[in-house]
Amino acid sequence: MIDSALVVDKGVTARDEWITVPADRIRDALSALKKDGYRLLVFLTCVDHLVDASREFPARYELVYQLRDLDKPADLRLRTFIDGDPPRIDSVHDIFPPANWDERETYDLFGVVFAGHPGLTRILMPDDWVGHPLRRDYPVGGETVEFSEEHEIWQTPPDEA
Amino acid sequence: MIESPGVTVTRTGEHGAFGGELLTVNFGPHHPSTHGVLRLIVDLDGEQIKRVEPVIGYLHTGIEKQMEALRWQQGVVVTDRHDYLSPPINNLAYALAVEKLMGVEVPPRANALRVIMSELTRLSSHLVWMGTSGLELGAMSMLMYCFRERDLIMDLNEEISGFRMHTSYIRPGGVMADATPRFLEMLDKFIREMPGHVDEYEDLLTMNPIWRSRTIGIGVLPAEDAKVLGATGPMLRGSGVAWDLRKAIPYSGYENYDFEVAVSNDSDCYGRYLVRIKEMREAVKILRQALDKLPDGPVNVDDRKMLPPPREELETSMEAVIHHFKLFTEGYSVPPGDAYVAVESGRGENGCYIVSDGTHKPRRVKFRSASFVNLQALERMALNHMIADMIAIIGTADTVLGDCDR
Numbered sequence: 001m002i003d004s005a006l007v008v009d010k011g012v013t014a015r016d017e018w019i020t021v022p023a024d025r026i027r028d029a030l031s032a033l034k035k036d037g038y039r040l041l042v043f044l045t046c047v048d049h050l051v052d053a054s055r056e057f058p059a060r061y062e063l064v065y066q067l068r069d070l071d072k073p074a075d076l077r078l079r080t081f082i083d084g085d086p087p088r089i090d091s092v093h094d095i096f097p098p099a100n101w102d103e104r105e106t107y108d109l110f111g112v113v114f115a116g117h118p119g120l121t122r123i124l125m126p127d128d129w130v131g132h133p134l135r136r137d138y139p140v141g142g143e144t145v146e147f148s149e150e151h152e153i154w155q156t157p158p159d160e161a
Numbered sequence: 162m163i164e165s166p167g168v169t170v171t172r173t174g175e176h177g178a179f180g181g182e183l184l185t186v187n188f189g190p191h192h193p194s195t196h197g198v199l200r201l202i203v204d205l206d207g208e209q210i211k212r213v214e215p216v217i218g219y220l221h222t223g224i225e226k227q228m229e230a231l232r233w234q235q236g237v238v239v240t241d242r243h244d245y246l247s248p249p250i251n252n253l254a255y256a257l258a259v260e261k262l263m264g265v266e267v268p269p270r271a272n273a274l275r276v277i278m279s280e281l282t283r284l285s286s287h288l289v290w291m292g293t294s295g296l297e298l299g300a301m302s303m304l305m306y307c308f309r310e311r312d313l314i315m316d317l318n319e320e321i322s323g324f325r326m327h328t329s330y331i332r333p334g335g336v337m338a339d340a341t342p343r344f345l346e347m348l349d350k351f352i353r354e355m356p357g358h359v360d361e362y363e364d365l366l367t368m369n370p371i372w373r374s375r376t377i378g379i380g381v382l383p384a385e386d387a388k389v390l391g392a393t394g395p396m397l398r399g400s401g402v403a404w405d406l407r408k409a410i411p412y413s414g415y416e417n418y419d420f421e422v423a424v425s426n427d428s429d430c431y432g433r434y435l436v437r438i439k440e441m442r443e444a445v446k447i448l449r450q451a452l453d454k455l456p457d458g459p460v461n462v463d464d465r466k467m468l469p470p471p472r473e474e475l476e477t478s479m480e481a482v483i484h485h486f487k488l489f490t491e492g493y494s495v496p497p498g499d500a501y502v503a504v505e506s507g508r509g510e511n512g513c514y515i516v517s518d519g520t521h522k523p524r525r526v527k528f529r530s531a532s533f534v535n536l537q538a539l540e541r542m543a544l545n546h547m548i549a550d551m552i553a554i555i556g557t558a559d560t561v562l563g564d565c566d567r
Contacts (some may be wrong), residue, residue: 098391
């Protein structure tokens with residue numbers, strides 16, 4: 001059973017149960033829940049709440065861990081809020097092995113740094129990409145597209161190249 | 162290390178069992194057997210695989226970012242494109258998530274049509290899998306047979322939605338249009354013929370000595386490892402775990418259909434093949450029940466704030482014109498909060514997690530794709546096998562790289 005001191009907040013949204021835990025105790029919370037029977041980490045992701053006036057959020061980045069108990073079956077969503085540049089949190093890849101790629105993806109797209117991850121590199125975007133595309137302050141359509149007229153290589157006349 | 166794709170480099174300092182050095186070989190990304198654009202960095206001792214590192218992202222199209230810039234009803238079109246072998250199942254995950262957050266229940270006929278489209282898609286996805294995997298392992302005629310029946314499913318898609326592949330048929334609030342009488346006739350004929358075709362595939366593969374020697378005992382994934390690695394779908398059921406979201410957490414009225422969960426205890430490539438064959442037979446069974454019990458009634462929710470009014474109302478009702486205008490300029494808004502819905506696709510658990518900030522566009526849409534998670538089990542399955550077995554292992558894992566990279 002998860003220590004009640006770990007649970008900051010809990011509730012049910014759209015029939016989904018969730019609890020909020022402090023970011024620095026995330027590994028304790030996930031280990032305790034795994035012992036409780038939530039043995040599958042369905043996914044791990046991040047939500048950027050930059051300028052979100054609809055609700056009150058303690059921090060900009062919300063990390064979401066969706067857990068499942070295959071025997072009952074029951075789902076539980078675990079949330080935690082972090083701030084900072086870059087935002088940092090402990091890696092959970094050794095508790096839930098599928099978190100390995102999910103953490104790389106969250107690092108790639110949101111710039112969240114997972115301390116203790118064995119190889120935190122970009123996974124979906126090219127290795128030399130600058131910026132983290134799923135942040136809300138990253139514009140859609142802001143990048144130059146190869147072979148388009150804006151792309152500088154194709155703007156250079158052949159005699160100057 | 163490897164500096165660019167297509168280059169083979171010998172790593173020094175590591176030695177294999179026969180005294181030779183481990184050879185690092187680049188596999189893909191443009192390799193016909195990688196089912197998309199998958200690159201693998203493989204360490205070989207002779208021909209034995211000692212390490213596999215999948216490199217993904219070649220088909221990353223940023224659809225999660227795109228959906229943040231689209232209105233809730235426009236997002237459906239993008240969901241089609243992520244797992245391109247099962248568009249209606251992706252639509253369903255997204256539609257169910259939006260409906261869950263809005264607290265909307267669709268009418269029974271819409272649910273039945275959703276089940277019909279999901280099962281047709283599952284068949285079509287398994288047909289593509291079987292055709293291409295057969296082709297890779299030397300059963301060339303499989304591709305012809307499988308694509309013949311897949312084309313019938315495409316015709317059904319075209320008849321009901323107007324599109325052959327990216328149907329966008331299932332939408333938040335119901336489905337695009339009611340099934341035409343011709344669709345029901347075509348479906349009936351398809352259901353009557355399909356079991357015979359599945360027998361044909363089995364005649365070609367199940368006892369085929371080449372197929373059996375290429376798949377039996379290859380890529381063994383024990384049940385406990387499959388669970389720990391988070392594998393879902395035929396990968397998990399092929400390891401003897403009877404976990405199917407349609408039974409465990411039913412959605413769209415799957416609890417009303419009588420079908421069995423396909424399981425095989427073989428845990429190898431052949432077991433995963435048997436699971437898919439069984440699933441095709443069960444899909445036909447579900448289709449028959451859905452068609453026979455197809456309820457009458459509307460196929461969309463009666464909510465003018467969510468779906469446009471019928472064409473004839475626009476000429477007589479001012480209110481209908483206002484609803485129509487609002488819907489196509491601003492769209493509808495979803496109450497603040499988040500919801501997750503998981504559906505069983507041909508590859509495993511394809512889920513959709515949405516976050517709304519109360520506006521007419523999503524704050525965040527996350528697709529949980531089965532291929533992305535299942536691909537992490539590749540190294541576990543391929544270790545100490547021959548490099549040629551890699552083809553069988555990638556094939557029966559049935560990863561779709563569009564689904565994996567999103």
